[in-house]
Amino acid sequence: MVESTLKVIIVIISLIAVLQTLGVNATSLLAGVSVLGLAVGFGAQALIKDVFTGFFILLEDQYGVGDVVTVNTSDQLTGTVERLNLRVTVLRAMDGTVHIVPNGQIQTVSVSSKDWSQVVATVSVSYGSNIDRALEVLQAVSDEMHGDPKWGSTF
Template sequence: MLPFSTESPAPTPSQSPTPMDAGEAVGHTWDWLTGPGLKIAIIVVVGMLVLLVVQRLIKSVTEHIASGDSFLQRGIVRPLGTEVAGALRKANPVAAARRTQRARTIGSVLRSTAAIVIGTIVVFLALDQIGVNLAPFIASAGIVGVALGFGAQSLVKDFLTGLFMLLEDQYGVGDVVDVGPASGTVESVGLRVTKIRDADGVLWYVPNGSVLRVGNKTQGWANAVVEVKVDYFVDLDQVQDLLGRAAAEVATNDELKAVMEGNATVNAAEDLAADAVTMRLVQRTVPAQQWKVSRALREAVRRQLADAGIPLAGQRDALTAYQETLKAREDDADQS
């Protein structure tokens, strides 16, 4: 046998990867551009076009609602529709203002929501084309959503409550409301906060989520209510007749007649006290006009009662002194 050789065998050269030639790199790039790259480009373009169409559609509908234009304002009947819409806006400017703000606020929310939803879908579809596993992203989004839900409960509550208030038209700009924390005229309705100006001129910022109940005094129709406390021993039938005359007198005013609905109702003996009997005069009006009509009714009631010599509660002596003064002035005028 031959003796073992102490020399180690010569090492064989290692096989090194051959570099990709330029032609093959261009081919791979071209394959990617014509495959996933083209699909991503199509997804982005289609997403942008869909978002543009949706936002234009939302803006068109909300602006149509905000302006109060009717479907008559199209085609050959457009002049007639324009006259009708202008008359409606002039007749009820408060309703026009609240409709405008409600429509534009909802339109802004819908446009933002559409941008977020469509943008998210486009991003996920693009990531899927480049081979990214979407499961971790979806799981992370769920966890983040839960965390935000717990951390911003009041904010989310304000936004959701504000959205439903706008959709249900619970109140709007120009309405006189009582929302518990504040009462007054609504100056602005947002998704998170409602601004209310009270009778003292204080501007209240009320979070929508804190509103548990809403009393709207200027929605649909209203009542102008005048309560009159007359002397205990007056003729109630006569007083009832005088209150009806006062309402008829106010109805002769062209400006007030336009906002009064139906005939006034006079309720006798609504309340009895030791020195007074309460009579109630009720006149139905259009929204937000009940205070003007009430003031006019009080003035007319005062004139009717004074001319008839019927005193208010506790004012019999004052009425007698007033009548004596008037008689003395008339006597002096006759003598002169």
């Protein structure tokens, strides 16, 4: 973002210098553009708020893609962050619904998977089964997955 902003500033300054070299009065042009910029700024307040909020979300690493979050806007939305940019946060809810939330409307965020997470799994066991044996099997499978090079890094 900083790099593209600097590029725009350099292009604008270069354009003004070229116009002054060609004999065009750049000060009146610059005054007109600044008034236009002010009008666009008032019209795009929500967009600017979204971008600034998104900038600080990314800068402070508040949450990222793959995190499970609850976002408090006018509604309370929970889901996995699928995409995050300066303007919007895209959440996928457990039922598959995609929520696109403008960053400027986010009031609070609760992150359920920041540097720590827990698996909650529902395992069906037949009514007459030995529960202790079922727990032993689950523990054995978990230990085996933890030792597997393909899965071990995710534990």
